[in-house]
Amino acid sequence: MSKSKGYAALTAKAQLAPYSFERRETREHDVVIDIEYCGICHSDIHQTRDEWSDYQEESIFPMVPGHEIAGVVSAVGSKVTKYKVGDKVGAGCFVDSCRNCAECQRGLEQYCSVQTVWTYNGRDKEGAPTYGGYADRIVVDENYVLRMPNNLPLDACAPLLCAGITLYSPLRHWKAGPGKKVAIVGLGGLGHMGVKLAHALGAEVTVLSQSLKKQADGKRLGADHFDATSDPETFTKLAGSFDLIINTVSAKMDWNQYLSLLRVDGTLVVVGLPEKDVPISAFSLTARRRSVAGSQIGGIRETQEMLDFCSKHGVACDIEVVPIQKVNDAYERVLKSDVRYRFVIDMASLAKG
Numbered sequence: 001m002s003k004s005k006g007y008a009a010l011t012a013k014a015q016l017a018p019y020s021f022e023r024r025e026t027r028e029h030d031v032v033i034d035i036e037y038c039g040i041c042h043s044d045i046h047q048t049r050d051e052w053s054d055y056q057e058e059s060i061f062p063m064v065p066g067h068e069i070a071g072v073v074s075a076v077g078s079k080v081t082k083y084k085v086g087d088k089v090g091a092g093c094f095v096d097s098c099r100n101c102a103e104c105q106r107g108l109e110q111y112c113s114v115q116t117v118w119t120y121n122g123r124d125k126e127g128a129p130t131y132g133g134y135a136d137r138i139v140v141d142e143n144y145v146l147r148m149p150n151n152l153p154l155d156a157c158a159p160l161l162c163a164g165i166t167l168y169s170p171l172r173h174w175k176a177g178p179g180k181k182v183a184i185v186g187l188g189g190l191g192h193m194g195v196k197l198a199h200a201l202g203a204e205v206t207v208l209s210q211s212l213k214k215q216a217d218g219k220r221l222g223a224d225h226f227d228a229t230s231d232p233e234t235f236t237k238l239a240g241s242f243d244l245i246i247n248t249v250s251a252k253m254d255w256n257q258y259l260s261l262l263r264v265d266g267t268l269v270v271v272g273l274p275e276k277d278v279p280i281s282a283f284s285l286t287a288r289r290r291s292v293a294g295s296q297i298g299g300i301r302e303t304q305e306m307l308d309f310c311s312k313h314g315v316a317c318d319i320e321v322v323p324i325q326k327v328n329d330a331y332e333r334v335l336k337s338d339v340r341y342r343f344v345i346d347m348a349s350l351a352k353g
């Protein structure tokens with residue numbers, strides 16, 4: 001075991017505070033990553049506050065959150081072939097899976113039917129709790145490590161590892177591209193990457209935001225249209241117009257209203273994870289053979305494909321870098337939708353205590 005330093009929530013809803021813990025010894029296939037940046041995902045807030053208890057096993061505390069991890073390889077195990085010391089690498093929402101089930105064989109490790117080992121708030125295959133990226137180092141099997149773009153700033157790429165892949169995967173699965181009308185609901189961390197990626201894929205992109213406050217940003221990020229969902233006229237004007245709507249909103253809302261915006265055979269893909277169930281009327285679906293679907297991050301192969309796509313198209317995240325001492329303030333600002341558009345922790349600040 002080796003000592004690691006980070007920030008943790010000691011109990012549910014507690015403020016994050018400095019915390020020391022043990023990382024496992026480096027095994028033959030392990031890569032040790034010195035973490036330089038870690039993004040703040042809304043899921044970190046849901047989990048440190050234990051908001052998903054209706055749907056998941058109880059959260060594990062103390063919890064070191066963070067699954068948008070970017071850094072540099074500082075050591076490798078004796079059998080590692082994919083990475084060497086000095087490489088710019090990342091780790092996302094999971095760090096292992098069974099590797100044998102049908103889903104793992106298809107590169108869908110996030111849907112492993114045996115066990116996806118989540119980067120934090122999970123248990124490894126030996127049953128020990130996992131600790132995430134609000135920390136100085138992490139030890140990850142080379143098969144679950146990603147190669148980061150060399151031509152883009154590492155801090156702005158960290159959130160690709162969750163926000164980026166969570167939008168890229170459904171955009172690809174539901175074939176967003178030229179001739180397709182795509183709406184992104186919620187212009188936060190996930191949403192702003194949805195706009196950039198859908199635009200880079202060639203789709204016609206509309207942002208559906210609560211107000212028009214972020215309109216100029218939306219257009220700059222690549223949106224063709226921007227509408228406010230607080231204006232009832234929006235739902236009349238856009239009825240039956242989209243092929244694909246991706247809903248990134250973390251709060252409960254009326255999904256039937258959004259279904260009415262789909263054309264025949266259109267799909268509403270849910271990626272935001274509200275705390276409570278949301279009712280859907282059968283008529284919202286039957287009227288135009290519409291579908292509701294969900295999507296969860298992406299597998300390792302697809303995450304690497306997304307990183308390479310971003311490298312090629314010069315796509316990175318719009319970020320505000322904060323020292324770790326400001327993490328609790330950053331959480332409050334995310335909750336107020338006051339983030340443009342992802343907070344990223346500069347891990348060098350950890351040394352300051």
Ligand code: NAP
Binds near residue numbers: 041186189214274337
């Ligand atoms: P975020 O940065 O807080 O963005 C959410 C956006 O939703 C806000 O910026 C806001 O956009 C809108 N919004 C917030 N409250 C709202 C309300 N009451 N009504 C309508 N719109 C509201 O969060 P995020 O990090 O992008 O994460 C979004 C959600 O996705 C979270 O629930 C997170 O846990 C989940 N998530 C899921 C996956 C997955 O694999 N499925 C992966 C990562 C995260 P506007 O100001 O533009 O309205």
Ligand code: ZN
Binds near residue numbers: 041044067093
């Ligand atoms: Zn996330």
Ligand code: ZN
Binds near residue numbers: 097109115
């Ligand atoms: Zn599996």
